[in-house]
Amino acid sequence: MSDIMTSIPFRKLLDWVLREKEEKGTIFGVRRPYEADPSETVQIFGRKLETQIGPAAGPHTQLAQNIAAAYVAGSRFFELKTVQIMDGEELSACVNKPCILAEDEGYNCEWSTELYVPQAMEEYIKAWFLLHIISKEYGLGAADGFQFNISVGYDLAGIKSEKINTFIDTMTEAKDSSIFKECMREAKLMAKRLHNVTEEDIEAIPSDICNSATISTLHGCPPQEIESIADYLLKEKGLHTFIKCNPTLLGYEFARKTMDGMGYDYMVFGDFHFKDDLQYEDAVPMLTRLMKLADEKNLEFGVKITNTFPVDVKENQLPSEEMYMSGKALFPLSISLAAKLSEEFGGKLRISYSGGADAYNIAEIVGAGIWPVTVATTLLKPGGYQRLSQMAEKLQERGVMLPFKGVDVNAVSELAVKARTDKHHVKAAKPLPSRKMKQPVPLLDCYVAPCKEGCPIHQDITAYMPLTDEGKYKEALEVIMERNPLPFITGTICAHNCMSKCTRNFYEEPVHIRDNKLKAALGGYKDVLDSLKPAEKNGKKAAVIGGGPAGMACAYYLVKAGTEVTLYEQTDSLGGVVRHVIPEFRIPSASVEKDASFLEKLGVDIQLNVKIENAQALRKQGYDAVILAVGASKPGELSLEKGGVINALEFLKEFKEKDGDVMIGKNVAVIGGGNTAMDTARAAKRTKGVEHVYLVYRRTKRYMPADEEELLMAVEDGVEFRELLSPVLLEDGKLVCKVMELSDPDESGRRSVKSIGKRTEIPADTVIAAVGEQVPSDFYQENGIQVDSRGRAKTDPETLMTSQEGIYVIGDGLCGPATVVEGMRDAMLAASDILGSSVSRGNDNPAQKSDCCEKKGILKDSKEEENQSKRCLGCDVVCENCVDVCPNRANVSIHVPGFEKDQVVHIDYMCNECGNCRSFCPYDSAPYLDKFTLFANEKDMENSKNDGFFVLDREEKKCLVRYLGETMTVNLEDESSAVTEGLRRLMTVICEDYAFYLL
Incomplete structure (x- = not known):
């Protein structure tokens, strides 16, 4: 495979458009065309625009088909990909591939067209013809409602070279070029296939393609060079001119403080670019002079914000040493620079904008008088080009198709301040787990619902979500309980791996799957409970030891299939850690009791306050299978050089029993970074007499194993995080810790920690350790079960049967503390083996492809759409x-x-x-x-x-x-x-x- 793209002849491109539209209803894959209102236009450079948006000089304006796709979706201003004297194979050899990473904030290490400059020019002229034909043929807008803007770089000598000079002159007047003539000839030959475009329309396609240019310069380009290029384009070429400006104009301290405050503290960039690049004190007089020159030449002049923001590659994001940051992280810097320059020039400096614009901020940007706006990163995410349609529609709705009368300084300043706390731009407290499945993509039939694949029990999410939103709670709960017997527990505290995998994460936020599950459980509980009845007996008999979530789930799967089940629980109620340890403010006991009621109704023989020591003895009593769901009951250990610690689960159990009336002093330190540590810290904050709770962890929040939701709830409750600290000893009411620092990432991207040789103290009357519990190895060995070197029961990975025939191990007791739904997965494996068949049947997504496609490219978070199934993209119906x-x-x-x-x-x-x-x-x-x-x-x-x-x-x-x-x-x-x-x-x-x- 080669990374060299092949240019498609114009005749082939036009044939492609016509046939695809006629036969498939799409144009280069774009399903929903944007139809502009030709009567509502603005003007720039003496020409019209039907919308003030389009693709930035980047991957979306490199090929003719890219430009056409962008037009169909709603673009009308096209900043063509930058041309420079280095091109073709020479440039390609300098660009490491892959070169784009747009999962969250964007990164890239490509900067100008990878084609030879004459090829790039041909692509742009072919696109020019395509857009004129498409606009009228399909009624998408006026033939003069869009503009092309050339982007040239990177120094004056290169721009004056024969290659680039020819490019500029041809793009300014193309009538004598062979490609313009070819496009004209081929278009006229195909005119008979067109319904709304005549030969006369084709002959009227203008040859003066561009009358504006955007100057792109490399980092470190001196101000004199930048000004000389602008001077040349204005005076010698007569082009309306924008100069790309970098966020480095803001200064290193501002950029570093802003990024750190927004959660991008891991982003590494030095101050040398800020020192070498154009300085603000040089930029202002230069821009003043160029504005004056443009006025004299009766041309328009302005700045393009922003160009690039270089950061170091530290976590193997891309195969280069440096990359350019873009997207949501760039927005607060770019808009801050726009605000600064707007204030400096009293709103009179024209600003073309790029840097984190999307459907959420486009109307505010344009409404403040900043346009045209070009985008790239948002188009590189799922929805792709189709995202432009929503942006164009938002501009139309907000009525911002107004003539330029200057930048609203106050509006853009307010937007810059708001950006630093806007949820769409701040970094999540923790990175989401990998959304990828651990299997290769098949050649055929690759559509899957990542939410379902991410769920350990493969919950039929796309089937129950619409039922819930339609108010069909009984039907929704029946779908849920086909695989999930604990809808109240999982609807409240599930770690929701499904939501971590949701494709909506690439849009704005995941579909709120867990909330909908609880909604269905609450709404359908009585009807479903009333409808349950014991199944016809299948002749099997099983004993489940342990009434926690895994044991409850296994009992459910077995009894539902007709197995006679006895469930032994050593305490006075079912629920395990969820019922006896997790605080009431996290999950009410009543929720656990509702899940338990399903077992009772189905006929499970629940034996409370019964502790089973001998599994083999049960087997001899006639049970076909014994399932050990005994949990990770052995306390985890944390030793300090001096002073003692309290086990987190013991504290939480006492906290729950005594309703927070536990004596632990004024200052409490919790050691750990998992979900249990968060529960412990939040419970300690609610404990009588406690004033401060410090959560101590040897890495940063970003690397804590806790779910982001759990971490944020701890922050909201006032838990004080003490990061990069490793506890050493406790004495005189103080926890002494070693100060740590993160090391550079290894090849896998993992960052370990090392001591910097300093110590610090934290006030602590009590230290609570939440460092994980251990499996009950002794219990397994006493029952003749083989264990591994870590004391875990050896089991068949497909069935979870141990070395003892008919005895299984599931839940936390298998590999240590895990999630409720992982315990249910274990229960499902064991129960399926015992039954000799699957414990559940699947339910298909009822959505239609057309409905799913309508949602593509539309940003809409949960505040904008209460009906969560309407936000579901239906990836198992159409992924793409x-x-x-x-x-x-x-x-x-x-x-x-x-x-x-x-x-x-x-x-x-x-x-x-x-x-x-x-x-x-x-x-x-x-x-x-x-x-x-x-x-x-x-x-x-x-x-x-x-x-x-x-x-x-x-x-x-x-x-x-x-x-x-x-x-x-x-x-x-x-x-x-x-x-x-x-x-x-x-x-x-x-x-x-x-x-x-x-x-």
């Missing part, structure tokens, strides 16, 4: 993340007869290996490397290792195919070919219905 996020449209979705869902194919000749699709594929894969690939020719196929094909003869349905590493010639009509039937059908449909993909 890799299709959405590819700026070059190199991943496509096609309909293959015989398949329920569409299939994804990778188009090699349109891919530059930017790697963006890897970030958003739910599998542990990169679609550009791992999906079935269409090649343009045999040579490209030879240069790749991808499984895929090249069409040798479309009419005869003959392809050269690589499958499982073997290359062969395949006749697609031969059903006995060595490839699968599914792949054969996929290649056939490409030849028959998607021939526009073939070069």
